[in-house]
Amino acid sequence: MKKLLYAVLAIVVVIVVGIGALLALVDPNQFKPLITEQVKKATGRDLVISGDIGWRFFPSIGFTLGQTEFRNPQGFAEPNLVQLGSAELSVSVVPLFSRHLEIGHVSLQDGRVFIQTRKDGVSNIDGLGQPAPQDQQLETTASQPTTAPETGTASEPAPSSQDAAQPWTISLEGVELVNASAEIRDEQAGTFTSISALNLTLNRFAPGEWTQLDFDVAGQNGELAFTANGATELFIVPALNNAELKNLQLAATAKDPVNDIQSLSLVVDKFKAGDWSAVTFAAKGEVPDLVFDAKGETRLKLSEAFDLLQLQALVLESGLKGAALPRPEMTVKLNADAEYDVSKGMATLSQFKAGVDEISVNGEGSFKAADIPVIRFAINSDNIDLDSFLGLDKKEATQKTSDEGAGTTTGGSMSETAPAADKNKEPDLSALKGLDVAGTVKLGKFKAANAKLANVLVDMKVAKGVLKLKQFHADLYDGSITMQATLNANGKLPTYKVTNQIRGVQVQPLMIDVADNDVLAGKGDITMSLAGTGLAENRIRKNIAGTVDINFADGAVYGVNVPEMIREAKAKLKGKRAEYVKEERKTDFSAMVATIKLGSGKASTTNLDLDSPLLRIAGKGHTNLVSEAIDFKVNTSVVATSKGQGGKQVDEVADLTVPIDVKGNWTEPKFSMDLAGLLKQNNELEKKAQKEVERGLEKLLGDKAKDDEVKKVADKLLKGLFN
Known part of the structure; x- marks a missing residue:
């Protein structure tokens, strides 16, 4: 037993003496010239080791390295490509015999990487890894003895079957980056990215074991300054071909001269390819004219092949404030399932429900990445009231009250406070050339510009700069409207074509709601076929061409009482005053038809015809679409011998034709009787x-x-x- 103890003691003494001799006789700093020389030969760059190199023997063999700099070529903004303040690394020897690489704690202090591309396109990483020129290696190679190369089969024993069967394993006691920084500057592209401070800590790491990872970083990308910090548990599978995360927490901020992302947070319970993960997120900040505060959650899964990302039960809610919104404050909500197919570059949104305050829609959509993105959608809603949402109904009520209170004393104030719109300015339709969009919209009820529609269907497509309204159909004031339209934005000026069919619409309530005008009532059919060039207001008025066929039944024209005018004519012909009868200023009709032709800035008709049991009215004339002036001649004939409108006898003027002039403009039409024309057209009356x-x-x-x-x-x- 004593002999064994002496043997162990002797071994310990030998090891201690050997280490002492190594420390005393071998100075690792004497290898600096050799190291720098080999780096020069391998890369063509200078390596400067200013700090000391020191040995480490406990608890493992390793070394420490002081300040070290890997130089850039001449002509760059910083002298070093890579520099280190200090570094530390160790490796355990005994586990190597069991084919296990056990690395001790790795520490890098004050590391920095600088990459620059100059305006001439030359980068400081060009040619990195190429050996130095031949003339720089002559002196070194001349001092080295020439030896015949040895083949691997002669100098290396074949691995044993036991070594080949046992794979290497690796473990790492920890990694620490302290105050690391980096800068990437591309002067040719005009981009700049820097990391001013990066700190990272990785605890003991070994494949098949969970470890803790923490980091924080601050930097700048162009004018955008950002910070981020996070923590997670990391698991690397033994085969080193996959990884898992759990308890991931990430927080970040970002700010530039116009945007301020005050906080961004992400929490993931776990992440493993092929499994579902629970994700929560939140963001708060401000962009131009908009303040937002958003939060949400979802379930996420990435396929094991990393080619399909799925989101299930996505819930997003955001409060919005700002001048860019249609109302000062809004709440936006979204519930959906989504997925992204990496191979196809396609994102799909299915079964989504979106809400903006009181407006709610649902449907599905897709987006495919391409030079011209491909977008498809189908949207449905029970009820959308844009006037209420935009506050237009309140504005109209306030405007009416203000106008009634102000009277005519405020005339012209609008033009003084608000500049007139440029009626010759074309809208910017360039976006149509970069879209491939198609979809449908179905609405149970819809209100806009005070017009009330129901059962709305819109089928549209945008491709290659052409917008096609393939179908628009809606129920409208006891009738229906069907429309097709094409807008082509490819020419110097946009061109358009519109066909429209209105069937059985009650005209007066429609005109009251849309134009605040009750001049016409009846059940109407209207067919339009129009085309034109240019969408500026003046160009529409000047260039629009086509026809409008009108067929109204059981209606009235308000603002003029033709039977009353006939009675006045009758009285004047007798040299008397007409008996005053208090009755509504309107002219009833059983049918009214007209064909309106548009072109050269005018709308004209030659076949205006209005029939009633009492009257026959025929007219012709035109209106100027630019000045809005009206010039129509209407001939009215009494064809009945019974009591007419108002209950007064008109027998004595049966077959009388009364010409009526319609002058003025669209907002204030003026009606007057042409007595001279009356007598010229009726010789018998003149004789009477x-x-x-x-x-x-x-x-x-x-x-x-x-x-x-x-x-x-x-x-x-x-x-x-x-x-």
């Missing part, structure tokens, strides 16, 4: 008027009324009265 005059003169003058001179004077007065 002549007899009435002669009878009056006989009563007044007696036999003198038959005098030729008196008759000439009477004829002259009569013609002056009716011409």
Whole structure:
């Protein structure tokens, strides 16, 4: 036993003496020239080791390295490509005999990497790894003896079957990066990225075991300054071909001159390819004219092949504030399932429900990445009231109250405070050329610009700069509307074509809601076929061309009472005043048809026809689409011998044709009776008027009324009265 103890003691003494001799006789710093020389030969760059190299023997063999710099070539902004303040590394020897690489604690202090690409395209990493030029190696190679190369089969024994069967394993006691930094500057592209401080700590690491990872980083990308810190548990599978995470927590901030992401957080319970993960996230900040505070959660799965990312039960809610919004404050919500196919570059949103305050929609959509992104969608909603959402109904009520209170004293104030819109400015349609969008929208009820629609269907497509409204259909004021349209943005000026069919629509409530105008009532059918060039207001008015066919039934024209005008004409023809009857200023009709032709900045018709049991009205004329002036001539005939509108007898003027002039403009049309035209078109009435005059003169003058001179004077007065 004593002999064994002495033997062990002797071994310990030998080891201690050997280490002492190594420390005393071998200075690792004497290898600096050799190391720098080999680096120069391998890379063509200078390695400068300013600090000391020191040995470590407990608890494992290793070394420490002081300040070290790996130089850049001349002509770059910083002298060093890589530099270290200090480094520390150790390796245990005994486990090596069992084919296990056990690395001790690795520590890097004040490390920095600098990469620069100059304006001429030359980078400080160009040629890295290439040996130094031949003339720099002559002196070194000349001092070295020339030996014949040895083949691997002659100098290396074949591995034993036991060694080949047993794979190497590796473990790491820990990694520590303290105050590391990096900078990537591309002067040719004008980009700049820097990491001013990076700290990372990795606890004991070995494949098949969980370890803790913590980090924090601060840096800048262009004008965007960012910070991030996080922690997670990390698991590397023994085969070193996969990894898992759990308890991942990440927090970040970002700020540039216009954007401020005050906080961004992400929490993942676990992550393993092929398994579902629970994810929660939140973001708070401000972008131009918008403040947001968002939060959400989802279940996430990445396929084992890393080619399919799935999101299940995605829930997102965000409060928004800002001038860029249609209302000062909004709440946006989204519930959906989603996935992204990496091989196809396609993102799909399925079974989504989105809400913006009181507006709610649902449906599905997809996005495929390409030079021109491909977007498809199908959206449904029970009810959308844009006027209420945008506050337009309140604005209109306030405006009406203000106008009534202000009277006419505020006329012109609008033009003084708000600049007039440029009526010659074309809208920017360039976005249509970079889209491939197609989809449908179905709405149970829809209100916009005070028009009320139901059962709305929109089927549209945008491709190659052309917008096609393949179908628009809606129920509208007891009737329906169907429309197709094409807008082509590829020319110098956009072109458009529109066909529209309105069937059985109650016109008056529609006009009251949309135009605040009740001049026309009835059940209407309208067919339009229009085309034009240019979308600026003035170009639309000047260039629009096509036809509009109108067919109304059982209606009325408000603002004019034609039977009353006929009674006035009748009374004047008799030299009397018409009996005043208080009745509504409207003209009823059983049918009204017209074909309106548009072109050259005008809308004209030659076949306006309005029929009623009492009247027949035919008209023609035009309106200027630019000035909005009206010039129509309407001929009205009495065709009945029974009591007409208002309950007054019109028998005596049956078959009378009364011409009516319609002048003014769209907002204030003016109606007047053309008496001169009335007499010219009705010779019989003129003769009746002549007899009435002669009878009056006989009563007044007696036999003198038959005098030729008196008759000439009477004829002259009569013609002056009716011409």
